[in-house]
Amino acid sequence: MKAIVFLGERKLELMDVPDPTPGPDEVVIEIKASGMCGSDLHQYRGPKKDTLNIAGHEPCGVIAAVGAGVPEALAKVGDRVMDHHYSGCGVCKHCASGWSQMCLDGAIVYGGVGDGAHAKFMKAPAHTIVKLPDALSFKTGAAISCGTGTAYGALKRVDLAGDETIAIFGQGPVGLSATQLAKAMGARVIALDISADRRELAKQFGADEVIDPMSNDVVDAIRELTHGEGAQKTLDCSSNPEARRAAVQSVRTWGTACFVGERGDVTLDVSNDLLRRQVTLVGSWTFSKNGQADCAEFVADRKIDVDSLFTHEFTLDQAEEAYKLFDTQTTGKGVFLM
Secondary structure (H helix, E strand, C coil): EEEEEEEEECEEEEECCCCCCCCCEEEEEEEEEEEEEHHHHHHCCCCCCCCCCCCCCCCCCCCCECCCCCCCCCCCCCCCEEEECEEEECCCHHCCCCEEEEEEECCCECCCCCCCCEEEEEEEEEHHHHEEECCCHHHHHHHHHHHHHHHHHHHHHHHCCCEEEEEEEEHHHHHHHHHHHHHHCCCCEECCCCCCCHHHHHHHHCEEEEEEECCCCCCHHHHHHHCCEEEEEEEEEEHHHCCCCCCCHEEEEEEEEEECCCCCCCCCCCHHHHHHCCCCCCCCCCCCCHHHHHHHHHHHHHCCCCCHHHEECCCCCHHHHHHHHHCCCCCCEEEEEE
């Protein structure tokens, strides 16, 4: 089969690799949709890789084969599924609670150190399978498998209420998902991005207000929209140091700021930005297996149009074109369809 492999230094290759065969307690998923996630760019842009793996960690498809010992209730041929793309020891307290990425012995991340979903087939441990509701498309399932699921997990971490205002910094795939989901939860949303195209997308996804950080003092602008107090909740999806600081400074006294974007750093005045305003600062990294299932149910029950996140669709043969465009970080979300 053909598979996309990141080489590093903004290079990739469409390689011929053997079709996978499931071992005991494993399944093979026939991939129908494999999403492109912002964190894929870390590998795409990173240094030359010594160990090569199939890329893609937003898998969605149909069970094509089942290995020995897999209970039918867990997975059977023909099931429509997503994959919680981590695997740990399976017995520590984090794995037992569905947070295998937090495994005390370390975790395999599929599409990172393990083979992922940018291919016709993907092999995975059966215990990582999450059923896809019939009402949801394969594209929506792919989004929930990381980007949309990550946004949902963060909104749950900050305990967003319907009578609150949340400012969401960065309107890439995760930020747009957060805007869409926060509106479905009943909140008022202020969306921020330096890209005019992404601000327009945020409006289409329900943002009540949009702010261009390049043309405004962000903290003042948010306070002006919130009776001088600041937002009850803020979410940074950008990883930009200035945005992270503004996310903390623009939350009101007793409010909660959450960092979702990976990597980078931030400088804060601990006393003035946090302590003396009783601000809670939260980090949120993806979601549990149960959280992924909950997100899918939330989206299905509320008929949220997650498919509209995807502005570009590609085949595997278009991999180079796809990642060159995605690397500009000016579009919505991309997906490979099989």
